[in-house]
Amino acid sequence: MAAREQQLINEPERIRALSHPLRLRLLDILGEHGELTATQCAELTGESVASCSFHLRMLEKYGFIERAESRGREKPWRTVSRGGYATEIDPAVPGSVQATAELARLTFQQRAQGLWAAVERLGEEPPEWIEATRLMGGSFWATAQEAAEVADQIQELLGRFEERDDPALRPEGARRVRVMSTIHSEQPTPDA
Numbered sequence: 001m002a003a004r005e006q007q008l009i010n011e012p013e014r015i016r017a018l019s020h021p022l023r024l025r026l027l028d029i030l031g032e033h034g035e036l037t038a039t040q041c042a043e044l045t046g047e048s049v050a051s052c053s054f055h056l057r058m059l060e061k062y063g064f065i066e067r068a069e070s071r072g073r074e075k076p077w078r079t080v081s082r083g084g085y086a087t088e089i090d091p092a093v094p095g096s097v098q099a100t101a102e103l104a105r106l107t108f109q110q111r112a113q114g115l116w117a118a119v120e121r122l123g124e125e126p127p128e129w130i131e132a133t134r135l136m137g138g139s140f141w142a143t144a145q146e147a148a149e150v151a152d153q154i155q156e157l158l159g160r161f162e163e164r165d166d167p168a169l170r171p172e173g174a175r176r177v178r179v180m181s182t183i184h185s186e187q188p189t190p191d192a
Contacts, residue, residue: 007081012095
C-alpha cells in the first residue's frame, strides 16, 4: 500500500489555527473514527457540544475538516487529509517559524500528557503491553541531510501500519499505539 500523503502547511494563519489543545484533539479523534458529529466529539473529549461545534467550524474555516454526508438529522465531520498534516517552515514567510514553534510546543505537551497517562496505568496492563511500552532516546553525529533521511525512514516504518485505520485489517489484540519522535540538532559549540 502506498504511503498516504501528508498535507503540508506553511501559512502561519493555518498553523496558528491548529494551536489549540481541543482542535488538536478533535483532529486526532476524527482521524481515529473517520466521521463524527459535534455531539460525539463532545462525548469523546469531555467538552461541551457548543465548544466542540465552535472548534470544528474553525478547523473547517482553515481547511482541515469538512462536512461528511448527512445521516438523517446527524451532520458529521471528517478530516480533509487522511494522511494527516505536517508543517513546513518557510523562513521567507513572516510568522512561519513562530507559528510552527508554538504548534510544536503544544503538540509535544499534549503527546507528553498521553505518555504520562500510559506510564501511570502500566501497573494495570498485561505483561505484553508493559514490555511493548518504551521510552527511548539517543543521539548521534549527522549532517542535516542525514538527519532528514533518518526522519524519512521513521515515517516510512510507521507507514507500514497505515492500512490498519480500517478496523477489518487490524489483528486481534491491536490497540492504537502512539509514537512521538523528534529529530533536532543541538546548538553548535565552538569545539564541535
